[in-house]
Amino acid sequence: MLSLLVFLPLVGGFVVWWSLRGSPATARSVTLGLALAELAVGLALWSGAGPGFFAQEKAQWMPAVGMQYLLAMDGLSLVLCLLTAVVTLVAILVGWQRTRDWGSFGPLLLAAEGGIMGVLTALDLVLFYVFWEVMIVPIYFLIALRGGPRAAPAAMKFFLLTVAGSLLMLVSLVGLYVAHGQHTGTYTFDYFQLLHTPMTAHLSLWLMLGFLAAFAVKVPMLPLHVWAPDAYCEAEPPVTILLSGAMANVGAYGILRLCLPLFPEGAQAFAPLGMALGAGGVIYAGLLALVQDDMKRVIAYSSISHMGLVVLGLFAWQLQSLTGSVYLLLAHGVAVAGLFALVGCIADRGRSTTLDTMGGWYRPMPRLGVLLLFFVLTSVGLPGLANFVGEFLVLSGAVGSHLLWATVATAGIVVSVTYFLRMYERSMLGPLKEELALPDLGVRETLVLGALVALVLWLGLYPASFLDPIKAVTVGIADLTSVSPGAIAHHVVH
Amino acid sequence: MSSTDFVLLTPYIIAGLGGLAVLLTGVLPIASGGRLAYGLTVLLLVAAGASALLQGTHPHVIQGLIVIDVTSSSFIALCAGGALATVLLARHYGPIAGEVNEAFYGLVLCTALGMFMLVSTTDLLTGFLALELIAVPLFALIAWQPRRPGAIEGGLKFAVLSGLAAAFFLYGMALIYAGAGTLDGGAVAAAAAGPHGFPLLVTIGTALLLVAIGFELAVVPFHMWTADIYQGAPVPVTALLGTVAKVAMLVFLSRLVVHQMAAVWSQFLPLLGALAVAGMVVGNLLALRQQNLKRLLGYSTIAHFGYVMAALASGGQSGYQAALYYGLAYTVMNIAVFGVVAVLAGEVGDREDLESYRGLGRRHPWLGLVLTVGVLSLAGLPPTAGFFAKLLVFLATLQSGGYGLALVLALATAASFFYYLRILVVFFSPAEEEGAPVARLSFGAGLVLAGAAGLTLGAGIYAQPFLLG
Numbered sequence: 001m002l003s004l005l006v007f008l009p010l011v012g013g014f015v016v017w018w019s020l021r022g023s024p025a026t027a028r029s030v031t032l033g034l035a036l037a038e039l040a041v042g043l044a045l046w047s048g049a050g051p052g053f054f055a056q057e058k059a060q061w062m063p064a065v066g067m068q069y070l071l072a073m074d075g076l077s078l079v080l081c082l083l084t085a086v087v088t089l090v091a092i093l094v095g096w097q098r099t100r101d102w103g104s105f106g107p108l109l110l111a112a113e114g115g116i117m118g119v120l121t122a123l124d125l126v127l128f129y130v131f132w133e134v135m136i137v138p139i140y141f142l143i144a145l146r147g148g149p150r151a152a153p154a155a156m157k158f159f160l161l162t163v164a165g166s167l168l169m170l171v172s173l174v175g176l177y178v179a180h181g182q183h184t185g186t187y188t189f190d191y192f193q194l195l196h197t198p199m200t201a202h203l204s205l206w207l208m209l210g211f212l213a214a215f216a217v218k219v220p221m222l223p224l225h226v227w228a229p230d231a232y233c234e235a236e237p238p239v240t241i242l243l244s245g246a247m248a249n250v251g252a253y254g255i256l257r258l259c260l261p262l263f264p265e266g267a268q269a270f271a272p273l274g275m276a277l278g279a280g281g282v283i284y285a286g287l288l289a290l291v292q293d294d295m296k297r298v299i300a301y302s303s304i305s306h307m308g309l310v311v312l313g314l315f316a317w318q319l320q321s322l323t324g325s326v327y328l329l330l331a332h333g334v335a336v337a338g339l340f341a342l343v344g345c346i347a348d349r350g351r352s353t354t355l356d357t358m359g360g361w362y363r364p365m366p367r368l369g370v371l372l373l374f375f376v377l378t379s380v381g382l383p384g385l386a387n388f389v390g391e392f393l394v395l396s397g398a399v400g401s402h403l404l405w406a407t408v409a410t411a412g413i414v415v416s417v418t419y420f421l422r423m424y425e426r427s428m429l430g431p432l433k434e435e436l437a438l439p440d441l442g443v444r445e446t447l448v449l450g451a452l453v454a455l456v457l458w459l460g461l462y463p464a465s466f467l468d469p470i471k472a473v474t475v476g477i478a479d480l481t482s483v484s485p486g487a488i489a490h491h492v493v494h
Numbered sequence: 495m496s497s498t499d500f501v502l503l504t505p506y507i508i509a510g511l512g513g514l515a516v517l518l519t520g521v522l523p524i525a526s527g528g529r530l531a532y533g534l535t536v537l538l539l540v541a542a543g544a545s546a547l548l549q550g551t552h553p554h555v556i557q558g559l560i561v562i563d564v565t566s567s568s569f570i571a572l573c574a575g576g577a578l579a580t581v582l583l584a585r586h587y588g589p590i591a592g593e594v595n596e597a598f599y600g601l602v603l604c605t606a607l608g609m610f611m612l613v614s615t616t617d618l619l620t621g622f623l624a625l626e627l628i629a630v631p632l633f634a635l636i637a638w639q640p641r642r643p644g645a646i647e648g649g650l651k652f653a654v655l656s657g658l659a660a661a662f663f664l665y666g667m668a669l670i671y672a673g674a675g676t677l678d679g680g681a682v683a684a685a686a687a688g689p690h691g692f693p694l695l696v697t698i699g700t701a702l703l704l705v706a707i708g709f710e711l712a713v714v715p716f717h718m719w720t721a722d723i724y725q726g727a728p729v730p731v732t733a734l735l736g737t738v739a740k741v742a743m744l745v746f747l748s749r750l751v752v753h754q755m756a757a758v759w760s761q762f763l764p765l766l767g768a769l770a771v772a773g774m775v776v777g778n779l780l781a782l783r784q785q786n787l788k789r790l791l792g793y794s795t796i797a798h799f800g801y802v803m804a805a806l807a808s809g810g811q812s813g814y815q816a817a818l819y820y821g822l823a824y825t826v827m828n829i830a831v832f833g834v835v836a837v838l839a840g841e842v843g844d845r846e847d848l849e850s851y852r853g854l855g856r857r858h859p860w861l862g863l864v865l866t867v868g869v870l871s872l873a874g875l876p877p878t879a880g881f882f883a884k885l886l887v888f889l890a891t892l893q894s895g896g897y898g899l900a901l902v903l904a905l906a907t908a909a910s911f912f913y914y915l916r917i918l919v920v921f922f923s924p925a926e927e928e929g930a931p932v933a934r935l936s937f938g939a940g941l942v943l944a945g946a947a948g949l950t951l952g953a954g955i956y957a958q959p960f961l962l963g
Contacts, residue, residue, distance in 0.1 A: 021859060062958045065889070126885065130876035137875060144919050152919060156912065163911050167904035174888040174900070 002057045002071040005041045005081065006118045006131070009034060009088075013110030021103040028096070031106030035092050038113065039085040042078075049078055051472050061124070066177070066188040070124040075469025076256065076326060077120045080249050083333045084120070086455070087245035088113040090337045093448045094344040095238035105146070111138040112242060119250045123191040125173050128258075129166070132214070135250070136162050139243065143235045154230035161227045165217035172210025176262065179203060195261060204266035211259050212270070218251030219307050222281035229288075232300035237344030240296075244303045245337040249329045252310050256326070256477065260317065264480045267317075272402065274315030279405035281308025282412030289419040295346075295353035298423045299339045302379060305412060306332045306387075312409050313394035316401040317481055322474035323467060324393025330466060331378070331386035331459050338375040338452040342368060345445050349438060355423065360432035365440045369428045371449050376420045378456050381413055386459035389467075495557065502554060502562045505542040505570050506610050512538035513603030520596040531596035535581050535603060542606070543574030558678060559617045565818065565962050566614030569745050572825055573609040576738030577602050579829050579946070582938035584730035588841040590639045598638065601631035605734065609742040616679035616754040618667045618703075621746055625663065625710070628742070629656035632735050636727040642843065648726020651719040652735075659709035666702030669695045679754030686758070700758050703750075704765075710743045713803060714772040717796045721780070724792035729844055732788070733832035736795055741821040744802060751806050752814040760809060767807035767899055773800025774906035781913045786846045787835065790913060791828070794872060797910060798824055804903055805887040808894035816886035818962045823871065823879035823953060830868030830946035834861050837943070838933050848917065853925025855918075858933060864947045866918060871950045873914040874907050878954040 012034040020027035045055060052074060059069040073081070091109060099105050115135025122128040136159065144155035173189075180197040181187035188194070199207070213224075220228040232240050260267045267274075282305050289301035306328065313325030345368060346353055362369035378385040381392075391413065398406035441449070459466065500507075516538070519531045546567045553563040560566075580602055584594050608627030615621050633656070637649030671677055673695030674685040686696040708716040724732050751759045751766075777797030784790040802824075805816035838845055838854060838861065845851055855862030871880030884907065891900045935943075953960045 062956070062961075064958055064961055065886075130881075133875050133881070134877070137870065140915065141918075141922070144915075145922055156915065159915060160908060160911060164905065164908035167908050168901075170885070170888060171892070171900045171904050174885070174892050175897075178889070178892045 009110040010114035013107035017107035024102040028102040035089045042082045042085045067126045071121040072123045076473040084116045084246040091238040091241040094341045108138040108142050125189040142239045148234045151234040154234040158227040158231040161217050165214040168210045169214035172207045201265045204263045208263035208266035215251040215254035221311050222277045229300045233296045241337045241340045245333040271315045275405040278308045278312030279408040282409045286412045286415035303336050316398040318397045319478040320393045321397025324390045326470045328390030331390045334455050335378045355426045358427040359430045362428040364438040367441045380417045384460050386456045389463045499556045504545040508542040509607035513600050517600035531599045535599040539574045539578040543571040546570035559620045569613035570610045573738045577606040579942045580730045580734040582942050583836045586936040588839045590728050593639045604631045612742040613745040618677040635731045644726035648723050652723045659706040662702045663706035666699040669699030683757035711799045712796050714776045721789040721792035725788045729836040737825040737828045744821045748817045763809045770800050770803035778909050785848050805890045808890040813890040816890040820883040823883035826946050826949040827868045827871035833943045834865045837939050855921035864943045867947045869914050879950045882954050882957045
């Protein structure tokens with residue numbers, strides 16, 4: 001089942017490219033079908049969910065160097081896999097009319113989805129790394145070959161930073177392997193065995209930093225976020241949705257799954273700085289969002305700001321904040337997908353998203369206006385909507401860990417209200433700048449966004465259905481701060 | 495020599511006598527248009543490779559000169575495959591069309607014999623003979639159809655380089671003989687430490703040997719003319735001299751460094767590390783802004799041998815394993831890329847400027863796929879052989895505590911993505927004008943491309959059977 005989850009999009013994407021290159025319409029339908037099937041696989045896994053790693057697949061791969069094929073899923077990977085499936089589906093539907101060459105677009109999108117699924121389930125570290133790279137290559141091509149005029153440099157910046165980070169992770173990964181092997185005599189990349197690795201605090205910190213380099217780029221976390229605004233804005237809306245809604249999550253997932261449990265000592269030493277960087281990211285990106293003249297850029301910076309909050313929660317390293325961080329990933333993924341989907345709708349109407357040319361658009365497009373307001377309110381954390389739960393948990397947890405950074409981050413949320421309302425006011429309210437035909441949302445667009453609205457309400461009003469599986473995992477990780485290294489593995493596995 | 499020895503020597507006999515036989519087909523009074531020589535060469539190379547693979551894995555030493563073990567049989571097969579790729583690609587390669595005759599094939603077989611010997615010897619004198627057996631035919635092959643622009647220049651530069659390398663090799667060998675009284679790699683260290691030994695001479699000789707091998711492998715600072723030679727040679731020949739010919743040398747070096755002369759080489763390991771760093775930095779920097787694809791691949795070679803040196807600098811068994819696997823990966827991925835360049839070559843000359851490849855990946859999706867696999871593997875992305883090779887290098891360096899080296903390796907690799915990705919982006923960007931001549935993929939070239947791309951992926955996804963040593 002897990003292999004199906006990973007390889008359905010990968011193999012399916014290749015088959016689509018191979019056989020349907022010439023017929024974009026069919027390729028589009030098959031891509032959608034595959035994405036739906038993928039969601040169905042995810043839901044089937046959800047129905048069989050239980051405590052701990054409820055699904056696991058293991059096979060020999062290359063025993064000579066201690067590698068195996070090991071996929072496993074617990075509550076954390078489950079919710080993120082579900083989110084990825086949903087976000088990919090949204091991306092496909094947003095690009096439905098606009099994209100022409102589905103023969104290459106669809107396969108690349110699916111390949112990226114498969115890579116993300118692999119990252120979220122692989123627990124052999126080399127396998128994890130393989131999927132990590134498999135995930136970024138299609139995204140690079142999606143940005144570089146299809147975006148605006150400045151897309152190629154933006155994609156290159158994205159790729160070089162990502163790859164530099166992931167190679168540092170590779171060094172750390174092999175370093176951990178060697179450290180474990182030299183200490184115990186067994187050379188293995190098995191996550192569960194590596195959890196036992198005893199090491200000096202010094203080594204633990206450096207190896208942790210290697211992993212963090214890769215994850216921080218992905219998140220994006222201050223100060224490695226520099227690729228994100230350009231990439232988010234230059235890429236086409238469906239690609240941006242995938243980038244911000246699904247791919248950013250794997251960075252946070254990596255910190256939670258690898259950095260904290262594998263290197264508890266090193267991560268603890270880094271935690272104060274990590275919180276500072278998180279809170280700094282919230283306020284820094286928030287202030288930048290305040291002065292942007294393009295709706296896309298405002299949303300891009302708001303996304304970076306929200307991910308700062310996630311980072312704050314992760315390094316606050318406390319049950320509530322960890323749970324809140326993961327929950328915020330879900331909420332942010334759905335909300336940002338909605339926001340960028342609306343940007344896509346505007347782009348489909350041939351209009352620019354520069355705030356100066358907008359204004360008064362509520363009147364011709366009331367449905368779009370209402371939906372934009374809804375997602376804006378979600379993003380600023382209105383109670384009852386998705387983000388509120390996550391933000392509340394993160395902040396209430398962080399206050400206990402470090403009052404200053406929690407306060408700074410809270411100020412960042414106030415800033416988010418300002419920039420979002422400013423964006424809404426300048427685009428939707430006021431007098432119409434020019435009288436042009438602006439057709440309101442069509443059936444497809446309304447349905448996609450309606451589904452996202454339903455998800456936001458679900459996440460906001462009945463959080464228990466997602467909080468429970470998340471909490472089952474974060475409890476073990478939160479305990480790591482207080483227990484000796486020997487007991488760590490025990491906590492994470494159960 | 496026993497009869498078993500003769501059986502074990504089959505690949506050498508096939509290549510040696512076969513080369514002469516192919517040359518003789520030229521004097522036969524039948525006009526076959528080169529088809530006879532072509533067919534015979536293909537047959538001989540397949541036979542040589544297959545006979546090497548079919549040999550038992552039990553190590554066997556013939557006359558103290560030739561070692562037949564898993565490593566040598568595997569690399570004999572690989573070298574035969576590389577030579578075969580050259581022959582298949584050259585058959586329909588535009589710029590030297592009509593000039594590929596029995597002499598060309600004979601020279602390729604001769605080079606193959608040299609490579610077979612080089613991968614399976616630890617004796618310095620045999621190594622030298624093998625080296626020359628590879629180099630001399632290559633002078634001619636690089637300058638094939640001398641009217642091509644750059645052909646003579648490339649051939650001459652290669653000749654000068656190989657001449658220098660040979661001189662250093664000979665001098666080094668002479669000093670080692672003076673210091674140890676033997677040329678058998680396995681016995682040198684012990685003899686030098688013995689009562690009649692002169693260790694200093696052996697050390698100096700080994701240093702000179704390293705210089706010679708450095709010239710052959712394009713290790714910085716002996717890399718100067720690599721790109722010129724790559725640019726001047728016909729692409730199928732570049733695929734020969736840039737892949738298996740170098741890898742044969744690498745196998746020879748690895749055997750000496752890690753096994754046969756380990757005691758002597760151990761003092762050179764830090765130097766190998768320095769050479770590795772220089773290769774990674776210089777190669778990648780030179781390639782960064784390069785617009786000529788053939789030159790770019792030349793510079794990328796320099797960087798790749800920097801990575802390999804990093805593995806050898808660790809000196810241990812894992813370094814040996816990494817270097818050998820790197821040799822395999824390097825060969826298959828480069829043949830994939832050179833193969834695409836050869837297939838896309840026009841009638842007059844290669845497409846050299848990167849811009850002339852614009853949009854070709856969209857028009858020829860299969861060529862695009864092969865190039866993507868090859869280039870991503872060169873860059874070291876999983877799940878290709880190039881990735882696994884780099885992983886093994888990381889393992890080797892970190893196991894010997896080379897954290898700095900590993901860090902340089904990581905950053906150099908990250909930088910290399912800049913130029914590798916540029917190739918792919920140009921290849922898949924929309925072309926400005928349509929209707930450029932469409933490449934015709936011959937059966938042989940298709941076979942080469944499929945084989946190289948398949949091995950690049952296969953050896954990356956399941957590397958277990960390809961791990962030697």
